[in-house]
Amino acid sequence: MLPGFFTRVFAVLVGREGRSLHLKAAGGATIVLVLVMLAGSWAVVTAEQGARHANLTSYPKALWWSIETATTVGYGDFFPVTPWGRVVGAVVMVVGITTYGMVTAALATWFVGREDRRRGRAHQLREETVQALHARFDQLERLLTGERGGDR
Amino acid sequence: MLPGFFTRVFAVLVGREGRSLHLKAAGGATIVLVLVMLAGSWAVVTAEQGARHANLTSYPKALWWSIETATTVGYGDFFPVTPWGRVVGAVVMVVGITTYGMVTAALATWFVGREDRRRGRAHQLREETVQALHARFDQLERLLTGERGGDR
């Protein structure tokens, strides 16, 4: 529902270090997802307790529910029936989808980086390419200065 | 169903300003999704009203339905049974999926940009790199012109 918000929060939490953000993001999001699923399993049982027609009545059932909810499979064998149970469900869904989006985006970034390196190491070459050109200028200036000296 | 169309519409609506389109797109799509879910919750209850076997009979139920529909979880505890209710459902599904696609694409763009900057600021360097080369040419021309003057 609010993936933009979670993305922003995530950027603030993980984005301040500099090395391969995408790998950290995919790993961090996976950890967050597991924690949300564990906490959600507990929270949904608490929320559903005593509700009529509640089917999320034990922790193992709730853990299975959190798995099929985070992956958006949603068989319908278990689902929350109370307002707070549904809030928990919405959080598990959104965190699950955002995590998979992050993993997909991290894979894309990794693939693109590999392709860039395979196609002639464009970015890595540039620095030494530029230095080689400057070396040629140095040589020309030495030639020109030496020549001038020889004229005197 | 028609994500290509929505993408085009979106491009026309948000794409005309120039600064970090992907962040604006992910944020804008999230806002559109929330509005579509709220409007869809209202619309589906109106559409289903009085239908036999209708289960989307109140706004809170419909809001929960719109959440599980937009995230494509679809437990099957609630679903539209009338033609117009199903049109509303289709819109919520397509907007939901397109939004998550946009968030994923925005994350990928953000990751790729970070990687580019980490790998030697390729794009930012180029302008000053080129200016440095021109400065070397200026110096060579000064040397050559000065030399010629000295020859006379």
Place this chain on the structure above:
Amino acid sequence: MLPGFFTRVFAVLVGREGRSLHLKAAGGATIVLVLVMLAGSWAVVTAEQGARHANLTSYPKALWWSIETATTVGYGDFFPVTPWGRVVGAVVMVVGITTYGMVTAALATWFVGREDRRRGRAHQLREETVQALHARFDQLERLLTGERGGDR
């Protein structure tokens, strides 16, 4: 199930022209998806006809089923119960997911292109940058050749 295969087929079908492949791919995949959904709605009703417990018994129901299948929502209000009906369902699922993957990938490509242009038009500048450097060389050579002529 076989998205790699479909991707390959798609590349052969659409990839031979050169202009903005990603936009064509997202548009083309959307068209293919709509056609597959329409054909699948017809095929699944034909396949399910006369089966015990069949619930996909009319075209409007089947069209709604194809929408919730292609978007992977899957409420469970309708589903195929015969082998051929399930083959049709599998095709609709795979085409649906591959299409949304293509739309997401096209959005990412579009975002990345926009970011590249925003950050100093790296690719477009290069050609004129190189031409400017060659112009400087021309100037130096003119200076050197003129000087040599003057020495005689």
Place this chain on the structure above:
Amino acid sequence: MLPGFFTRVFAVLVGREGRSLHLKAAGGATIVLVLVMLAGSWAVVTAEQGARHANLTSYPKALWWSIETATTVGYGDFFPVTPWGRVVGAVVMVVGITTYGMVTAALATWFVGREDRRRGRAHQLREETVQALHARFDQLERLLTGERGGDR
């Protein structure tokens, strides 16, 4: 649930060769997914055997279940009811989602590469661009050295 882990394992298994990782990854993941679905269909029937209310009681049913699980459609016509059956289900879900993430990421990488080539073959041009500049330097040095020789 653990896509980050699977991604890492995948990188170790497939990433050590150098040519178009993204195409190999999408293809390899598709193969892995088909194998996991076939193995999962067998494993879930074995796990569910004899359980009360078990509905995954035959291989054809289980294969259909693995398709709707891997694509995250989850109609709810079939689902595991035993702990081990649910573990199998969780594996099929995670492998399915990770595979589709990989296909999406591979498509994005392919699109980005096509766009790069379309926009003036930036990466391929660079090597010959640099060689052209070095040829100009060679010419200048020949001019300067020849001139010096002529002065003596």
